[in-house]
Amino acid sequence: MKAAVLVERGRIDIREVDRPILGPDDVLIKTEYAGVCGSDLHAFKGEHPFRKPPVILGHELAGTAVECGAAVRGIRPGDRVTIMPLVSCGTCRLCRQGRENICLNKQVPGAGAWLGSFAEHALAPAAVAYKLGVATPSELGVLAEPLAVGVHAVQRQARVEPGSRVLVLGGGTIGILTALAARAAGAGDLVATDLFEFNLALTRALCGAETIHASRTGWEDDLTRAFPDKFDVAFLCSGAPPTVGQAVRLTRRGGRIIVTGLFLEPVPVDLTAVTLGELEVLGSQIYDHRDFRTAVDWIDTGRFDFRRLVTHVFPLERAQDALTILADRTEDAVKILLQVT
Ligand SMILES: [Zn+2]
Ligand SMILES: [Zn+2]
Incomplete structure (x- = not known):
C-alpha cells in the first residue's frame, strides 16, 4: 500500500509499504482522510520525543472498515469509522485506576509496530474503533481525536x-x-x-x-x-x-x-x-473512552460548526506540503487533512 513516510527530518517520501496483517480482534480500515496534528509537526521537525524517522506519521483518521477479524463484534465491513489511537494494557496500576490514557505500557500509532495513518490502510483493534453516524462526513470524523483532547x-x-x-x-x-x-x-x-x-x-x-x-x-x-x-x-x-x-x-x-x-x-x-x-x-494527556465517545457524539450531532476548522485538504502525495505549511506558517492554517483515497 501507499504511505507517506518521514524518511529524515523535514522530508516525506511516498513509498510502497506492506499492508498491516489483520489479527482476530482487529479491523482493517481503508483510510479516506487523515489529519495532520501538532505532534506530527514535532516529528517532522525532529523534535518528537519518540517518533523518529523512518516512520509513517499520523494518528487521526476516518475511513471504511474493509476487513474484520474473526472475533470482532459490532463493526462490519462497509462501516465508516474513526479510531481512538490508544491501546492500553488494561492490567497496569494506572489502567486499573481507570487512567488508560497514561497507561505504563500504552501503544500509539507511529511507535513500535503500529503504523501511522498517513497510509492507504490502517489497522486498529475493534475495541478502539468508533462507528461514525451515517450522515457524518468522514472529513469531520477525523476531528474526533483532537476534540477528545x-x-x-x-x-x-x-x-x-x-x-x-x-x-x-x-x-x-x-x-x-x-x-x-x-x-x-x-x-x-x-x-x-x-x-x-x-x-x-x-x-x-x-x-x-x-x-x-x-x-x-x-x-x-x-x-x-x-x-x-x-x-x-x-x-x-x-x-x-x-x-x-x-x-x-x-x-x-x-x-x-x-x-x-x-x-x-x-x-x-x-x-x-x-x-x-x-x-x-x-x-492533561490525550483522552479515555468516555472522552472519545463524547467527541464522536458531538460530531455526529453537529453540536458545533466543526467544518470551519478544516482549512486545507491535500492528497496524500502532498503530505510534504501539508507539513511545510504548518512548519513555516506561510499561510493561515488550522486543521490540515490528507485525502488518502
Ligand atoms: Zn492529534
Ligand atoms: Zn496499562
Whole structure:
C-alpha cells in the first residue's frame, strides 16, 4: 500500500509499504482522510520525543472498515469509522485506576509496530474503533481525536462548571477545541489568546470567545483590569514558553492551570505564586473512552460548526506540503487533512 513516510527530518517520501496483517480482534480500515496534528509537526521537525524517522506519521483518521477479524463484534465491513489511537494494557496500576490514557505500557500509532495513518490502510483493534453516524462526513470524523483532547482537558482535568471563567492560552486546533469544550461545559467568560488573527477570528466565530492577540503589548494588564477576580481555569494549549507565566499571573487563588501543550524545553515557573494562591497545576494527556465517545457524539450531532476548522485538504502525495505549511506558517492554517483515497 501507499504511505507517506518521514524518511529524515523535514522530508516525506511516498513509498510502497506492506499492508498491516489483520489479527482476530482487529479491523482493517481503508483510510479516506487523515489529519495532520501538532505532534506530527514535532516529528517532522525532529523534535518528537519518540517518533523518529523512518516512520509513517499520523494518528487521526476516518475511513471504511474493509476487513474484520474473526472475533470482532459490532463493526462490519462497509462501516465508516474513526479510531481512538490508544491501546492500553488494561492490567497496569494506572489502567486499573481507570487512567488508560497514561497507561505504563500504552501503544500509539507511529511507535513500535503500529503504523501511522498517513497510509492507504490502517489497522486498529475493534475495541478502539468508533462507528461514525451515517450522515457524518468522514472529513469531520477525523476531528474526533483532537476534540477528545479538549473534552478530556475540560471535563476530567479542569472540571469546568457552568459559569466558570476560562482562559485558553494558544489557539491552534487543540486550543480552539478546548475552548469549544469549555463552552459546552457552560463556561461563563471565555477568553482566548493566540498569535494569529485568523485563529482568533475562528475562535470568536465558533465559540463566542473574547480574543486577544498575544503580541499586543499591555494585554495582560488590560485583562487584569477587565477581570480583577482573574480566571478560574487557564489552559496551556500551545507549548509557547511565555504562556506559563501568563497562566500563573492570570489564574485566581485556588484556581487551576491545565497543561495540554508540549513544551520542548523546561520553562521557569514562579512557584511562589502557586504556593501563595494554592494553584492547582495539572497535566492533561490525550483522552479515555468516555472522552472519545463524547467527541464522536458531538460530531455526529453537529453540536458545533466543526467544518470551519478544516482549512486545507491535500492528497496524500502532498503530505510534504501539508507539513511545510504548518512548519513555516506561510499561510493561515488550522486543521490540515490528507485525502488518502
Ligand atoms: Zn492529534
Ligand atoms: Zn496499562
